[in-house]
Amino acid sequence: MLNMTDIMETITMIQEEHLDIRTITMGISLLDCADTDIDKSCEKIYNKIYAKTKNLVAVGESIAKKYGIPIVNKRISVTPISMLVGISGGDPVKYAQVLDKVAKEVGVNFIGGFSALVQKGFAAGDRELIEAIPRALATTDFVCSSVNVGSTRAGINMDAVKLMGEKVRETAELTADNKCIGAAKLVVFCNAVEDNPFMAGAFHGVGEADCVLNIGVSGPGVVRSVLAKMDDKATMDEIAEAIKKTAFKITRMGQLVGAEAAEMLGVPFGIIDLSLAPTPAVGDSVAHILEEIGLEQCGAHGTTAALAMLNDAVKKGGVMASSAVGGLSGAFIPVTEDAGMIAAARSGALIIEKLEAMTAVCSVGLDMIVVPGDTTAETISAIIADEAAIGMVNSKTTAVRLIPAIGLPEDGELNFGGLLGSGPIMKLNPYSPSKMIKRGGRIPAPLQSLKN
Amino acid sequence: MKENTRAVITVIGRDMVGILAEVSGKCAEANANVIEVTQSVLDGFFCMIMIIEISNINCQLEELKDEIGERVPEMTVHVMHENIFNSMHRI
Numbered sequence: 001m002l003n004m005t006d007i008m009e010t011i012t013m014i015q016e017e018h019l020d021i022r023t024i025t026m027g028i029s030l031l032d033c034a035d036t037d038i039d040k041s042c043e044k045i046y047n048k049i050y051a052k053t054k055n056l057v058a059v060g061e062s063i064a065k066k067y068g069i070p071i072v073n074k075r076i077s078v079t080p081i082s083m084l085v086g087i088s089g090g091d092p093v094k095y096a097q098v099l100d101k102v103a104k105e106v107g108v109n110f111i112g113g114f115s116a117l118v119q120k121g122f123a124a125g126d127r128e129l130i131e132a133i134p135r136a137l138a139t140t141d142f143v144c145s146s147v148n149v150g151s152t153r154a155g156i157n158m159d160a161v162k163l164m165g166e167k168v169r170e171t172a173e174l175t176a177d178n179k180c181i182g183a184a185k186l187v188v189f190c191n192a193v194e195d196n197p198f199m200a201g202a203f204h205g206v207g208e209a210d211c212v213l214n215i216g217v218s219g220p221g222v223v224r225s226v227l228a229k230m231d232d233k234a235t236m237d238e239i240a241e242a243i244k245k246t247a248f249k250i251t252r253m254g255q256l257v258g259a260e261a262a263e264m265l266g267v268p269f270g271i272i273d274l275s276l277a278p279t280p281a282v283g284d285s286v287a288h289i290l291e292e293i294g295l296e297q298c299g300a301h302g303t304t305a306a307l308a309m310l311n312d313a314v315k316k317g318g319v320m321a322s323s324a325v326g327g328l329s330g331a332f333i334p335v336t337e338d339a340g341m342i343a344a345a346r347s348g349a350l351i352i353e354k355l356e357a358m359t360a361v362c363s364v365g366l367d368m369i370v371v372p373g374d375t376t377a378e379t380i381s382a383i384i385a386d387e388a389a390i391g392m393v394n395s396k397t398t399a400v401r402l403i404p405a406i407g408l409p410e411d412g413e414l415n416f417g418g419l420l421g422s423g424p425i426m427k428l429n430p431y432s433p434s435k436m437i438k439r440g441g442r443i444p445a446p447l448q449s450l451k452n
Numbered sequence: 453m454k455e456n457t458r459a460v461i462t463v464i465g466r467d468m469v470g471i472l473a474e475v476s477g478k479c480a481e482a483n484a485n486v487i488e489v490t491q492s493v494l495d496g497f498f499c500m501i502m503i504i505e506i507s508n509i510n511c512q513l514e515e516l517k518d519e520i521g522e523r524v525p526e527m528t529v530h531v532m533h534e535n536i537f538n539s540m541h542r543i
Contacts, residue, residue: 002460002503002534002537002538004490004501006537006540006541007460007462007501007537008462008499008501009541010532010536010537010540010541011462011530011532015528015530062514065512065513065514065517066513066514066532066533067532067533067535067536068517068530068531068532068536069532069536249540249541252539252540253536253539253540255539256535256536256539
């Protein structure tokens, strides 16, 4: 039987605490679209994506209205395009443009999969795709790109790390007149997951079914509000319990929406990504949860411990609520997308070295960080290498999404607006890693890879 | 398993004359049977939860919400399928 307290709790979560379904992402395999003629390949891609996703936005909106819960984003992820480039040859930017076109026509707000997986080396198409990333992101609006440069099994491809440092910088340069936005759509991964519904890193792995629907839920505001109501004397394990219960409720809602959307669209339900994904809106911040636990400001000593507990409790609560959990699943810490992180970065409480430590215990990595416009490609590569090493050794996903603020003064801020938010420039270590980055080669896989 | 066919209407806002009449009137027009109503007024603040049967309604749930919203423009109205509450609060 429904009771008044439960009903009011759900409504308060949605209305006051920004509970929402962050994204429904349809993953589509493009392997059957490959053709030795790039134009034919593009045509097949357009037809397949259009046929599969033409109802995605309408279905999302009708479910949102039925349950009164916002579904913020509808998105598409596709097979890493480097595989198609390997077969067709030609200019990979053509693929980016066809993806952008179909995304606009079906009304989704991002399409991910302009990607290459090069953790162990470059295959046909990989280098061509990576070289084309800056132009692809500068000439499209909705295409997102990701490159996997390392994994626990394979080690780190340092040639790819070097190359990606250059590409991140070039991408920012090519979009310098538009707030360097290109770099915000480019992620460099270690241990990338094949069923991630969140952008900019979503792509549809080759081990996946032809077409699936993945869901990303979100509710940092709900968690913060639950903690705010707790006694100041509550112990850390009591707080972890409260977070688990909240995560359970949030995830159950995601499961309901996901199962129903998949049924309406006639595709299998893939996974729920149990993530706390912040937005710049007031009250929707992961940093504020950490502050509610008892830190004066995010970035203070103790932040890593609080985040580790939060990340673990979210997973424990969510796992039982869903029939299939996957994706990145954990707390996100994208600096420009989180009001509390932005404030902490401005005040100097949060520095990049602390963020790096935090990435060892949460779901992804150095995400949406604005760095000085004169940062060299080698320094960006070195940041990527550090982050990839954390991911490789800890058998977890890590990622780097840096935005070099080309042409901005040192005390400047980049303001993207919308979900991407805004952020001040973060200071980096001024000493050069150039000699190491130029060595290239591979960092061999660690002992952790030998599990068999 | 029997399909759940109920929806929950909540109306919150400053108390005034005729809220219940407006909302239940609209439900009747939509052919939605009112199963349960609970309401309270605290310090001039009105809060009503109404559970309705929607198996035979003659419009979409979202239209019902919009039309109730038009009738009581100063109130916050939610119309949500009961499944969301069941899944969040029941195992």
